[in-house]
Amino acid sequence: MQKEKAKILLAHGGGGRLSDELIRGTILRILGQQEAGKLYDAAAITLESKEICFTTDSYVVEPLFFKGGDIGKLAVCGTVNDLAVCGAKPIVLSLSFIIETGLEFEVFEKILESIRDAALENNVSIVTGDTKTVEQGKADKIFVNTTGIGIRLVGVELGFDKIKTGDVVIVSGTTGDHGMTIISQREGISFEGELRSDCASVYPLASKLLKETDGIKFMRDPTRGGLAATLNEICMQTGLGIEVRQADIPVKPTVQAAADMLGFDILNIANEGKFVAVVSPQSAEKCLAICRKEPLGKDASIIGQITEKQDAPAVEMITRIGGRRVVQMPYGRELPRIC
Amino acid sequence: MQKEKAKILLAHGGGGRLSDELIRGTILRILGQQEAGKLYDAAAITLESKEICFTTDSYVVEPLFFKGGDIGKLAVCGTVNDLAVCGAKPIVLSLSFIIETGLEFEVFEKILESIRDAALENNVSIVTGDTKTVEQGKADKIFVNTTGIGIRLVGVELGFDKIKTGDVVIVSGTTGDHGMTIISQREGISFEGELRSDCASVYPLASKLLKETDGIKFMRDPTRGGLAATLNEICMQTGLGIEVRQADIPVKPTVQAAADMLGFDILNIANEGKFVAVVSPQSAEKCLAICRKEPLGKDASIIGQITEKQDAPAVEMITRIGGRRVVQMPYGRELPRIC
Numbered sequence: 001m002q003k004e005k006a007k008i009l010l011a012h013g014g015g016g017r018l019s020d021e022l023i024r025g026t027i028l029r030i031l032g033q034q035e036a037g038k039l040y041d042a043a044a045i046t047l048e049s050k051e052i053c054f055t056t057d058s059y060v061v062e063p064l065f066f067k068g069g070d071i072g073k074l075a076v077c078g079t080v081n082d083l084a085v086c087g088a089k090p091i092v093l094s095l096s097f098i099i100e101t102g103l104e105f106e107v108f109e110k111i112l113e114s115i116r117d118a119a120l121e122n123n124v125s126i127v128t129g130d131t132k133t134v135e136q137g138k139a140d141k142i143f144v145n146t147t148g149i150g151i152r153l154v155g156v157e158l159g160f161d162k163i164k165t166g167d168v169v170i171v172s173g174t175t176g177d178h179g180m181t182i183i184s185q186r187e188g189i190s191f192e193g194e195l196r197s198d199c200a201s202v203y204p205l206a207s208k209l210l211k212e213t214d215g216i217k218f219m220r221d222p223t224r225g226g227l228a229a230t231l232n233e234i235c236m237q238t239g240l241g242i243e244v245r246q247a248d249i250p251v252k253p254t255v256q257a258a259a260d261m262l263g264f265d266i267l268n269i270a271n272e273g274k275f276v277a278v279v280s281p282q283s284a285e286k287c288l289a290i291c292r293k294e295p296l297g298k299d300a301s302i303i304g305q306i307t308e309k310q311d312a313p314a315v316e317m318i319t320r321i322g323g324r325r326v327v328q329m330p331y332g333r334e335l336p337r338i339c
Numbered sequence: 340m341q342k343e344k345a346k347i348l349l350a351h352g353g354g355g356r357l358s359d360e361l362i363r364g365t366i367l368r369i370l371g372q373q374e375a376g377k378l379y380d381a382a383a384i385t386l387e388s389k390e391i392c393f394t395t396d397s398y399v400v401e402p403l404f405f406k407g408g409d410i411g412k413l414a415v416c417g418t419v420n421d422l423a424v425c426g427a428k429p430i431v432l433s434l435s436f437i438i439e440t441g442l443e444f445e446v447f448e449k450i451l452e453s454i455r456d457a458a459l460e461n462n463v464s465i466v467t468g469d470t471k472t473v474e475q476g477k478a479d480k481i482f483v484n485t486t487g488i489g490i491r492l493v494g495v496e497l498g499f500d501k502i503k504t505g506d507v508v509i510v511s512g513t514t515g516d517h518g519m520t521i522i523s524q525r526e527g528i529s530f531e532g533e534l535r536s537d538c539a540s541v542y543p544l545a546s547k548l549l550k551e552t553d554g555i556k557f558m559r560d561p562t563r564g565g566l567a568a569t570l571n572e573i574c575m576q577t578g579l580g581i582e583v584r585q586a587d588i589p590v591k592p593t594v595q596a597a598a599d600m601l602g603f604d605i606l607n608i609a610n611e612g613k614f615v616a617v618v619s620p621q622s623a624e625k626c627l628a629i630c631r632k633e634p635l636g637k638d639a640s641i642i643g644q645i646t647e648k649q650d651a652p653a654v655e656m657i658t659r660i661g662g663r664r665v666v667q668m669p670y671g672r673e674l675p676r677i678c
Contacts, residue, residue, distance in 0.1 A: 011671035011672040044392050046389055050386040056469050085381075229354055330355035
């Protein structure tokens with residue numbers, strides 16, 4: 001006879017004895033946070049600097065586990081990446097769960113292990129947290145919020161206002177891997193060859209670029225909305241144009257095949273371990289060389305440049321066959337619950 | 340003919356044009372955050388001090404709107420309070436939404452207005468945010484996460500380790516108001532007289548106490564699990580006992596009547612605008628006087644004291660009729676989705 005698996009109950013979120021058991025017996029045990037064992041309402045921290053970056057993300061990805069990662073790894077890397085592309089060193093995270101009653105402890109523990117491993121790997125501490133439970137049918141298994149504080153790297157100033165005509169646009173690797181992995185898995189379609197989320201921290205590579213060159217003007221990780229959303233956002237915020245060359249945008253053949261088959265424009269598809277950097281023309285080759293030396297940046301590519309101010313600033317793409325098309329801001333329907 | 344009300348779509352969370360419209364056209368417009376209009380992945384902030392407190396909470400309260408507040412006000416005050424009771428001045432908040440497709444814009448806008456008003460009143464800035472959407476039936480209208488950074492008040496050191504036998508336990512006002520309001524409203528029961536959530540920021544009063552006296556050892560806001568959970572937590576963490584007098588625990592008659600009728604122990608019921616303070620015997624009367632001068636603390640009361648180390652440290656209550664009973668840590672089933 002199979003023993004029924006232990007499940008999260010509504011009372012685990014009630015703030016009483018069962019909450020305490022969940023927090024001490026499961027969450028803190030797995031995260032290995034002895035310090036947090038004191039369970040104050042807020043964590044007292046002494047930062048290295050007053051110059052910080054602060055960012056939040058709630059993760060609702062479906063399915064919870066996918067090739068190359070899971071909601072736990074994503075929740076750590078995603079927030080770390082938002083700090084990294086703003087020129088900050090990620091230091092601490094908060095961690096908040098909304099759990100649907102009935103979630104198996106086994107699943108929750110796997111996610112916690114993933115969070116612990118990703119935090120260790122990224123050298124960030126999870127210093128405070130919260131756990132809420134809701135009735136069955138009032139959430140989808142588990143939602144995770146991480147909010148992060150990073151210390152701004154000294155001398156680094158990034159911003160839309162630094163971007164000028166002639167600047168060069170670099171992407172740190174292949175595009176669309178995360179989104180196409182999620183959607184294929186969700187649709188139950190398997191593709192030959194490698195289809196795997198790129199979920200990873202970009203901090204090591206981003207900080208290397210920022211420390212070893214002085215030409216970085218702006219960085220962003222092209223998550224929801226993909227490369228198209230990031231490039232359009234740059235145009236909207238700067239009033240400048242962007243010209244990219246389709247042939248220079250790195251895409252894995254399997255990812256492209258999946259996108260073609262399912263009818264997606266690869267430029268709209270989310271990434272979770274890539275960044276777009278706008279750099280000065282003088283530093284472009286050096287930036288590219290630095291990227292390509294690292295595993296995370298081995299497929300990095302110069303994909304285009306910032307162009308003259310136009311009446312209606314837009315992203316234009318020179319297609320493989322030499323035509324031109326405007327890359328629109330995606331509408332948003334492409335991929336729900338991708339992160 | 341009635342026009343159908345505008346609703347949140349799945350595509351509003353897709354990271355594209357509709358997300359952008361939601362963020363700029365609704366969220367930032369209502370919050371009045373022109374600065375945030377730049378929409379970086381993370382907010383760059385310069386803090387006044389490196390000594391901070393950091394706290395997170397996800398809010399899943401049901402119903403969204405209740406007498407005395409709503410999920411928006413709660414999300415600001417709750418996180419502000421966690422900072423306040425740790426001896427910090429709340430400075431900035433992050434704000435993250437998980438929205439069920441189909442939520443009416445009208446409802447969302449009301450919540451945003453509430454968040455804006457509470458933030459203004461509490462002098463905290465909302466500096467970064469995130470919005471996710473999920474399919475109908477995969478969340479319950481809206482969940483809100485706020486994560487806060489506060490600056491630690493100079494010279495203030497609170498902690499379980501400061502608590503000693505003989506210290507005095509003060510509660511800043513009546514107990515159980517928030518929880519009994521929510522549960523009564525949810526059950527569709529109306530009580531004569533005042534039944535209204537105490538949802539409020541305790542920072543003004545807590546900081547006054549911390550600045551004007553030096554006898555405060557520890558503070559906590561007795562939210563989920565109520566007074567019983569907070570007092571038991573103190574015993575567990577210090578290994579000391581607590582003796583409280585039932586007659587001195589302030590409870591509004593309507594709140595007590597509602598608890599009696601619905602079969603709840605008022606000590607287990609959540610508050611959202613109260614704190615428990617453990618103070619030195621010398622400072623107790625002064626603390627009480629300071630509380631009672633302020634509207635938020637007008638019902639403050641000395642409810643008991645810390646007692647000798649015992650074999651099994653416990654909260655004991657001297658009942659109204661002179662008996663003694665142990666106040667248990669609540670199990671947690673009492674009140675789901677109270678905050």
